[in-house]
Amino acid sequence: MRKNKKALIFMGLIVALMLCVCLAACGGGDYIEKNAKKLSAYTIEAGFDDSSKILxxxxxxxxxxxTDNSFTELKFHLYPNAYRKDASLPVVDELTRSKAYKNGFSYGDIKIDSAKSGEKAVAYVVEGTDCDILTVPLDAEVFPQQNARVEIVFEVSLANIWHRLGYGNNTINIGNWYPQLCVFKDGAWLTDPYYSNGDPFVSEMxxxxxxxxxxxxxxIASSGVPSSTENKxxxxxxxxxxxxxxxxFAFVMSPKFKKASATVGSTTVNYFYFSDAEYEQSVSTAAKALEYFxxxxxxxxxxxxxxxxTDFCYxxxxxxxxxxxxxxxxxxxxETAIIHEIAHQWWYGLVGNDQVREAYLDEGLAEYSTLMFYRAHPDYQVDAAQMLADTTxxxxxxxxxxxxxNNDTDTSMNRALNEFESQxxxxxxxxxxxxxxxxxxxxxxxxxxxxxALxxxxxxxxxKLAxxxxxxxxxxKSYGANISNLFNTFINGEDKTIK
Structure with missing residues (x-):
């Protein structure tokens, strides 16, 4: 059965490869389409079996x-292996486990069946802190502005967990699920493991x-635009x-979903819900947030x-x-979560950053963007000044x-996720x-x-990765004077308390 399924997937992949050459995607502006011409590309043919929860x-x-470097191998993150039973780093901190594992502990993983470079099968290696890095050798060295093709056959088993990747009682969340190319920076691959603190991801366009x-x-809610559908x-x-x-690229799937939509300029906002009695207000908030940002x-x-x-623990x-x-x-x-997460479409999505080492760049700015939204929308009856005072x-x-x-505490912001003592x-x-x-x-x-300045x-x-x-x-440049000293006072933790 597994062999037959994979044969069908492979045939579908050939069709998908042909389609991706000619299809416009996720309807971007001119700079999106221009940028897309010099990017790496993922073409994935996947099949989900609901009974086994296997992808x-x-x-x-x-x-x-x-880049300016040449490569003889590529490295990919295998994030699903963070959900393995014997993983050394838990995917959630101890205080969050009861929210994540509502039906008891459950485990998942990703198995690599084979890898090719060009048409040649290659001896791949799975390594890393939690078997979370896949190294694929290339059949020929790839120099700057050159291309290489790699094929990876894999299978993801989902855990019963309310998290980015897993299934709950209502939704199936498929995030960080495929082998994703590691970022190459300063002459080395970034191979950080899956920390439970924050969002342990860094990725290029x-x-x-x-x-x-x-x-x-x-x-199905997804990162992409549906371009074709066929019954099987x-x-x-x-x-x-x-x-x-x-x-x-991520999905959320549910047989319980209903959908409400709104239009903001040339963008359609789709709200997928299963228990939200105030769904009209939720889709309105999403649309207003998009319009304001x-x-x-x-x-x-x-x-x-x-x-x-979604079924999620945060x-x-x-x-x-x-x-x-x-x-x-x-x-x-x-409501606040909707606004905050939509702000991330700018701070993380479009303006990227190293979420492992400089998480405050997107999270801090998404939080303040939420405050700005409330300040500009008094009909929500949130006093933005009081919100900031209460936070302080x-x-x-x-x-x-x-x-x-502790007799002291580190208040610096410029730390890697694993350097914070707790979530x-x-x-x-x-x-x-x-x-x-x-x-x-x-x-x-x-x-x-x-x-x-924003x-x-x-x-x-x-x-880019800012x-x-x-x-x-x-x-x-926008201020016309030094503002870095104020930023650095916060970032470096020079003041323990804030006035």
């Missing part, structure tokens, strides 16, 4: 070497053509999704944005053109308690302190120059 796939990866065959009862045997449906110039930061360039109510999770929102939160928290008080209380217990410390230093930092910078610069940051760094220095340069 079987063939992936063809067309590597475009846009790429193009995607993903064909998913699943039972017809599933409604056993009541399955095969849908091809395409996306240009995005950092990742469009006008404040720069235009969202894709033709659709999917927002999905407040939400961002992916390109798709956000997951945790079901069951009280109304204000749910909460942060200082945390520092006082932890500082008294709680990570949250306070990245989200809360990040919001406070941007709030104080906003106060010093004034609204006009602050918003001009637009410049977006225009200068979109489609750094702290990139951001500071944009803010200083």
């Amino acid at each position: 079987s796939a063939v992936m063809v990866f067309d590597f475009y070497n846009n 790429a193009n995607y053509s993903v064909a998913l065959t699943a039972h017809k009862d599933f409604m 045997e056993n009541d399955n449906v095969r849908t091809v999704y395409t996306a240009q110039s995005v950092r990742d 469009n006008s404040t930061f720069g235009k969202y360039p894709y033709s659709k944005l999917d927002v999905a109510e 407040g939400g999770m961002e992916y390109p053109c798709l956000v997951m929102i945790t079901s069951g939160m009280e109304k204000r928290s749910y 008080k909460q942060f200082n209380t945390f520092i006082k308690i932890v500082g008294n217990y 709680q410390q990570y949250t306070y230093m990245t989200y809360l302190k990040g919001m406070i930092m941007f709030g104080q910078v906003n106060e010093v610069m004034g609204d006009k120059k602050f918003e001009a 637009r410049k940051y977006f225009d200068t760094c979109k489609l 750094t702290k220095d990139d951001m500071l340069a944009c803010f200083e």
Whole structure:
């Protein structure tokens, strides 16, 4: 049975490869399409078996070497292996386990069946902290501006976990599920493992053509635009999704989904829900957030944005053109999560950053972007100034308690995820302190120059992996004076408490 399934997947992959040559994807603006011409591309043919919760796939990866280095091998993240029973790093911290494993502990993994470079089978290696890095040798050295093709056959088993990758009682979340190329930076591959703190991902832009065959009862939210659909045997449906110039590709599936939609300019906002009684308000909030961020930061360039109510253990999770929102939160928290995760379409999605080493760049800015939304929308009855004051008080209380217990506490923000002592410390230093930092910078610069700095940051760094220095340069140019010292006081943890 497995062999027959993989044979069908392989035939579908050939069709998908032909389609991806001619299909426009995820409806981007001119700069998205222009950027897409010099990117690597993933073409994936996948089939999902709901009874076993197994995703079987063939992936063809067309590597475009846009670096100044040559390569004899490529390295890929195998994030699903973080869900293995014997993984040395847990995917959730101890305080979150009861929210994640609601039906008891469950495990999953990714198995690599074979790999090819060009037409040649190659001896791949699975290594890394938790068997989470795949090394594929190339049949010929690839020099700058050259291409190479790799084929990987794999199978993902899903755990019963309320997380980015796994299934709950209502949804199946398929995030960080395929072999994803590691980022090559400063002469080395970034091979960070799956830390439970934060979002342990760093990825470059790429193009995607993903064909998913699943039972017809599933409604699917995704990072891509459906470009073709066909009925298959056993009541399955095969849908091809395409996306240009995005950092990742994810799905959320459920037979319980209903859908409500709104239009913002040239973008369709789709809200997938299964228990949200106030779904009209939720889709309205999503549309208003998109509209506000469009006008404040720069235009969202894709033709659709999917927002999905999900079984998840945190407040939400961002992916390109798709956000997951945790079901069951009280109304204000749910609404705030929608706004925060949509802000990530700018800060992470379009303006990328190293989420392992500089997480505050996207999380802190997404938090402050949420505050900006509330300040601009008084009809939501959220006092933005009070929100910032309450956050400052909460942060200082945390520092006082932890500082008294430990005699001191590190308040620096420029740490790798594994250098934070806990998920709680990570949250306070990245989200809360990040919001406070941007709030104080906003106060010093004034609204006009602050918003001009955000637009410049977006225009200068979109489609790239930005750094702290990139951001500071944009803010200083917009302000016309030194603002880096204020930023660095926060980032380096020079002040223990904040006034």
